[in-house]
Amino acid sequence: GVQTCALPIYAQEYKLSPQGDGAAHFExxxxxxxxxxxxxxxxxxxxxxxxxCDPSLGRSSRSDTSAIVVIDVWPDGVTWVRxxxxxxxxxQALVAAYLDIWDRWRPTHxxxxxxxxxxxxxxMFDAEARARGLPPEALPGLQSTEGVPKVTRIKRLSGxxxxxxxxxD
Numbered sequence: 001g002v003q004t005c006a007l008p009i010y011a012q013e014y015k016l017s018p019q020g021d022g023a024a025h026f027e028x029x030x031x032x033x034x035x036x037x038x039x040x041x042x043x044x045x046x047x048x049x050x051x052x053c054d055p056s057l058g059r060s061s062r063s064d065t066s067a068i069v070v071i072d073v074w075p076d077g078v079t080w081v082r083x084x085x086x087x088x089x090x091x092q093a094l095v096a097a098y099l100d101i102w103d104r105w106r107p108t109h110x111x112x113x114x115x116x117x118x119x120x121x122x123x124m125f126d127a128e129a130r131a132r133g134l135p136p137e138a139l140p141g142l143q144s145t146e147g148v149p150k151v152t153r154i155k156r157l158s159g160x161x162x163x164x165x166x167x168x169d
Contacts, residue, residue: 025154030162038072038080038169046075049082051110053098053140055091055118066094070105079160081168095124102138114142 041047050071056064070083083105085097102110112118112125119142129138145153160166 025151025158026161031168034161034164034167036167036169038082038167039074041072048073048109049105049107051102051105051107051140052143053094053110053112055094055112055121064088068094068098068101070101070107077165079166081166083169091121091124092128095121095128098140099125099128099132099134099138102140103132103134109141111141111143114144118142 041049050073052069052071054067056066065086066089068083068085069081072080072082074080083101085101089097098112112121122139122142125139129136132138157166
């Protein structure tokens with residue numbers, strides 16, 4: 001069947017507002033076709049491991065669904081989704097989860113979305129990283145979405161998902 005996105009929980013809880021059948025962006029079969037064991041990078045693989053956080057702190061006291069994703073971008077342009085952590089998390093739990101994942105995967109690049117109040121997480125990241133004895137590299141950079149709506153950003157991934165430029169480990 002057709003799903004509204006690659007991750008059903010996100011589809012159900014997009015901006016705390018379930019989407020109807022008219023918002024389909026990905027077909028389940030595309031994801032099934034491109035799910036396989038990801039190749040393990042060797043020391044000189046020439047790619048990048050990237051980690052990104054969409055904090056989705058919400059506009060009320062109720063937190064939205066946040067996502068932390070780790071991907072490997074290979075020199076041939078294929079992107080492998082290596083890890084995805086999705087859930088409703090209050091800010092401190094989000095920071096703790098992010099640093100746990102950073103410490104496990106040690107990405108070459110990582111950032112968190114800076115739209116809205118997201119940048120207020122940076123002092124929390126700093127305090128938690130210091131408490132854990134993590135190096136300064138553990139602190140995420142800020143990445144702007146440049147005002148592009150989330151649905152538009154998701155739609156941009158449709159072709160790469162369909163044709164296997166994005167794959168799942």
